[in-house]
Amino acid sequence: MINERKPKIWYGGDYNPDQWEKPVWDEDLRMFKLAGIDVATLNVFAWANNQPDEQTYEFGWLDEMMDKLRADGVGVCLATSTAAHPAWMARKYPDVLRVDFDGRKRKFGGRHNSCPNSPTYRKYSVRMADKLAERYKDHPALLIWHISNEYGGYCYCDNCATAFRVWLQQRYGSIEAVNQAWNASFWGHTFYEWEEIVPPNSLSEEWRGYNGRTATNFQGISLDYCRFQSDSLLDCYKLEYDAIKKHTPEVPITTNLMGAYKELDYQKWAKHLDVVSWDNYPSLDTPYSYTAMMHDLMRGLKDGLPFMLMEQTPSQQNWQPYNSLKRPGVMRLWSYQAVARGADTVMFFQLRRSVGACEKYHGAVIEHVGHEHTRVFRESAELGAELFKLGDCLLDARVKAKVAILFDWDNWWAVELSSGPTVALKYVEELHKYYAALYGANIAVDVVGVDADLSEYGLVLAPVMYMIKPGVANRLEQYVQDGGTFVTTYFSGIVNENDIVTLGGYPGELRKLLGIWSEEIDALLPSQNNRIRLNSPAHGIKNSYVCGMLCDLIHSEGAEVIAEYGEDFYQGMPALTVNKFGNGQAWYVATSPEAAFLQDWLPSLCAASGIEPLLGVAQQGVEASLREKDGEGYLFVLNHNANSVVVDLGQQSGTDMLTGRALSGSAELAGRDLWIIKTVK
Known part of the structure; x- marks a missing residue:
């Protein structure tokens, strides 16, 4: 069970107190209580704060915040902070910088800016994970570890070229086998020495084709490079995983995935995650069915086990072409859509809006105005109260599909x-x-x-x-x-x-x-x-x-x-x-x-094939999902329409766990509302 250390649907999200002065911290904690926030993800991008130079580690701010959260009954999802290396590292050790698809060496900047095959990155990221795990292994606030953040991005540097050749030797055994696997005799591409193989990018076999899609002369090498880069990033994750496990063998470890993210083979990654977690960011016009499919994909990564909804926005995003507000009721509805399909957590990015840089307009539970008198906070607090009311009844319940x-x-x-x-x-x-x-x-x-x-x-x-x-x-x-x-x-x-x-x-x-x-x-x-x-x-x-x-x-x-x-x-x-x-x-x-x-x-x-629908009559915009646990069924019925609809429950009946209302036959469901029906057998 994900939630063994705090047996309820976790409610919270990413919190960056290191970006704020201390007087703000206490005000945030006050509002966390009002909103029912009981889990905070800390330290996601704090590497530069934690390690200002090669030899110095400073965790004072993190010590203080871990203790404050614990005192307020808030658990911690503790990140390793390794998703963006510090500036000093890029200056002193340029091997840590990626080379892009066009063969250009990156400068310091952005995030996910580290070469996954850089000896420097691997050395210092593992050291950071080890120090954090040793320091906080016995801290009572610690619930789960969060390695790096949203892994992704390929590199084409010399370190990657060397590592790719080693990866190929391990996969195929001989250069002759590589030539055969890639059909290298086509266009006279036969290789005689491992050093002749170079990464496929715009300098060699690939180019940006129609509508930005990658095109290649040799699908074999390009396919293997996708596998190799996915494995390289996975190796980085595994190195941190091992460093943490030796200190906290009983504490689960995850990293946040991104649904159908093309660059990484999540089915291979999932074998090394104690818990699957993912970040859900649909647009206003994303089909509800697509979001549901992404939840089901994430649930399927570990044989149907419940997963963590690690991130969503309570209101709007900042990086899409058109960043619409979530209409009243939508945040609650989409949160329960995740729960309906197997999530045992509801978490946000972010708990407080940042004051500057590219995510300052990304939504948060606490808006720039800095108080609780906002629509978004009110809806967040109402959802927090509902999740508290549900307690542990849904935890570890499974979706059983045919x-x-x-x-x-x-x-x-x-x-x-x-x-x-x-x-x-x-x-x-x-x-x-x-x-x-x-x-x-x-x-x-x-x-x-x-x-x-x-x-x-x-x-x-x-x-x-x-x-x-x-x-x-x-x-x-x-x-x-x-x-x-x-x-x-x-x-x-x-x-x-x-x-x-x-x-x-x-x-x-x-x-x-x-x-x-x-x-x-x-x-x-x-x-x-x-x-x-x-x-x-x-x-x-x-x-x-x-x-x-x-x-x-x-x-x-x-x-x-x-x-x-x-x-x-x-x-x-x-x-x-x-x-x-x-x-x-x-x-x-x-x-x-x-x-x-x-x-x-x-x-x-x-x-x-004897497979029956969950509801009597299908209706546009009405979604159903069934979770089961200990012989009990929990039927979620979600109305994505703005207007109310009459729902035919068919043979299903029971009591709505949110309102206590008995339901059977046909009943009216308000717009952007839902039922969680504990069904009667």
Whole structure:
């Protein structure tokens, strides 16, 4: 359990007292009490304060604040402060500075400005983590460790080049194996010595292509460099982790992730996090389904265990093009959306607005006016009171889904490094189309990796499964053989883990399971489309739907043709097929369909697998999620609409834990409000 040391939904966020004079501290603590704040994240960017030179460490301010928070009953999420190195370090040890994509050596500035393979950075970051852990190992305020902050950013310096070669030797064993994995004979790129390999950037194999997307001559080296940089940053995290664990083996350790953040393979990272935590920053117009998918992705990183909502804003952000205010009730609603999908904390960036620099207009519980008489503070205090009222009843409750969507970072990198067939193909967007259709039908979904145990799922979706890693095809065959239903799409089964095409016809290793052969792939212009025409549409499904972007020209090799293309020279060729395989079935969607098709088809596919929605009738803007614990069910119903709606609870009934109201059948839910219904069996 995340919250074992403080058994309630933690409520608080990032606090930077080191940026303020001491008289402000006591006023902040007074307002923390009013708001129900019981956890503060300290020391995130205080490295320069803590270590003014190479030999000196000064923790007096941190000692004082840890003691003050403890005296007020506030626990501490203690960061290691290593997300931005001090200026003296950059001046004295320039190896700590990154080299950017264009080969330019950075100067001091910004944050995440350290080379992950710099011996200097690793030495001093580990030393800082060690000193903090030794100093505060027995402090009663300490709840959890927070290493660095929002890791990210690649480096292309000489240190990284050397480390990359070592990484390749460990992965492949020989230079000959590297040449084979990368198909290096193409364009005469054969390597004879390890030193001949250089990082892929704008000086070598890569360039900024259409709409800022990275393009590359050799997908193999670029894919491996993504893996290498993710591993390099992970190694930095692990070094600090080990330094802390030797002093506080029982205190959990995390670092804050960022949802579908492309640069780092979070599924690999999660194995080294005691607790998954992440920062949620949707825009005013971000689809609610996308935010829900990100929560489900974070929950899926550690087999469905609860996660920490480490950051969100109580009002507005500062770094998006248009930084809208959260409308009244939205902060509360979105906080509970996280809890509904597995969060056991509700935390903010930030508790007090900074006075200067780039985050001075980022929202905070305590605004620049400096008192509690603001809308944002009032809403924060009301939420704090509710979370106190809920106590520990929801802690460690799990979301149990019967549908899984497979998400894979290696596949994401490979799809979007591909030199064709279309720049319009965006991996996460395609997954979200399928997720959104299920979200809209109030059907629970887990978002998991390709190595997850699939045996408990009735339906597994793998849109754009371009890369097939070793053993994955066999596991999918066994899943379907045992009675599961599997769905994949166009541009799947094309390459192996090194982005080398599987010869013998698409979809490669999935060909037997799917019972089809894909001959060609047509890439349509944004102005073009085709149609999916169903041969015998089931109840609730139309005869025809629009499709576009990519169209696979496929032939059946035993699969039943459910729908065909309606236009162009491949009119009449299969567009949707199903193949019976053992006790289950495998579907292939040969094109990118309009949302209406998925909204009509996927719920019917769930119904055929005995998977039921959480509510009786789906409604636009109404979200449902169910957490379970000790035989009890907690049904969250959230109304994202500004206006009230009448919600059909179907067979569900129980008592709203926030108001004590008994609910069953149909009931009215106010705009931007929610229920947490303790259900009756």
